[in-house]
Amino acid sequence: MHRNLTTQTFQRGPGPGNRILAVGLPEYLAVSGDWMVWESSGGVFVQRDRRVLFVAVDRLLKVSIGEDKCVVACCLEADDQVVFIDSSLSTYVFGIDGALMGVGVDTVVFRGPNGCVAHRVGSAETLPLPVGAKDGDTVPFSIGFGVVWSDGANVMRLRAGNRPSVVGSLPSPPREWEAGPQGSCLFDVDGELWCAAPRGGLVLLGAYEIESCRFNAQGSRLMVCGPRGTEMFDTLTGKSLGRAGASSWPVGFAAVPLVLDEDHGVIRTFDGTVHEAGLAPSAVCTDGDQVFGPGGTAWHRLSGEQLWNHAPLCAEHLLMVDESLIQVGERIEVFSRDGDAMGTAPLPIDPDLEGELVDVRAEGGGIRCICEHGWADIELSGRRRGPFFEGSPPPQTDDGLGRYSTTTRSDWLAVDGSVDSSEGRVMVWTEDGFLAQVDEGSLR
DSSP states (O other): OOOOOOEEEEEESSSSSSEEEEOOSOSEEEEETTEEEEEETTEEEEEETTEEEEEEOSEEEEEEEOSSEEEEEEEETTEEEEEEEETTOOEEEEOOSSEEEEEOSSEEEEEETTEEEEEETTSSOEEOOOHHHHHSOOEEOSBSSEEEEEETTEEEEEETTSOOEEEEEOSSOOSEEEEOBTTOEEEEETTEEEEEOTTOOEEEEESOEEEEEEEOTTSSEEEEEETTEEEEEETTTOOEEEEOOTTEEEEEESSSEEEEETTTTEEEETTOOEEEOOOOOOOOEEETTEEEOGGGSEEETTTOOBOOSSOOOOOSEEEEETTEEEEESSEEEEEOTTOOEEEEEEOOOOHHHHOOEEEEEEETTEEEEEETTEEEEEOTTSOBSSOOEESOOOOOSOOSSBSSEEOOOOSSOOOSEEEEOSTTEEEEEOTTSOEEEEEGGGGO
């Protein structure tokens, strides 16, 4: 059944209208060529160049990206839907007459009453499947009109206009697999990955995480994450082509391969160059015309301009104490309004005895730490002012979190907080680090 899509368009960066200022740390992130796709705030954001389309979904199933189109498989009100998005960010919903098996930019596979069916996306054309592909767990090429399936430990491939071909034999039947562009593929056999190039046989890569895989558009390269970080391989030979840092996660291939550096909240190239910043989760607080936290940095409430050129914020608790910004995680960190580090101290809370830290409030030039089993007042130097009190603390009128914050409800965008902005807009955020300025009328 087709469902009406809830969509909204944005531009990246400050300016009039709906604007995305920081992506934050999304649940899913992929880059290919001029496209970037991420899942956050109750939906999927599809960016091409500086324009962004938001599609509200209940659950993201699969994303495939081509040169001039993107396909998103998602769940809407308990029904699987395939949303075709062209280079102008126009959408078309592709109907599914069965259980969705997989989707690429050119091929969608679903299981009907007589087995698997492979359709060309956006048309009624089908790919004739042999019995093994009809009965098996068949997946489509992510780019190109074709499918891959396994018959036990034997891997098969079929391209439009060709006969089925044998890719090779695995040591045992795979527990999971992915089809990449043009017939490339990747298989998990007992925790070890095997890959094949579009016109090559199977080669062993080693122990890596299949869900981290990102292919380039030709299927000749792939990146996967392992114990030592992200590694890139030639899919024809299985030869390693380089490794990124230990905290990296594959993002995809633009002009160069890109990884997410989770420690610093940025997308980097393999040589360490920053491709995009602002992917850091953080608590949020507001003070006057400043908004602190989203993307790990500070923003102007009215203009949407980024105020700091660095992003040191990443803790679960953030508040103003007098004229200082205080970040509380495993330590107490003090910053000036301009983002200068002013000091740091250990947080004198014992989770084993006093419980996990639940909330932090401003109190008498210091902070009041509220834990599962009680509360304590602490100087910014890390020294306790008195004993640990059991029970709930007395009420406070100013918690230091924001003097201008408001509560905004949206029928399509999931947000954790908001503040009035300018020209009928509100600035909205999530604690994953997402930040946007949105026309207030478009939130309903």
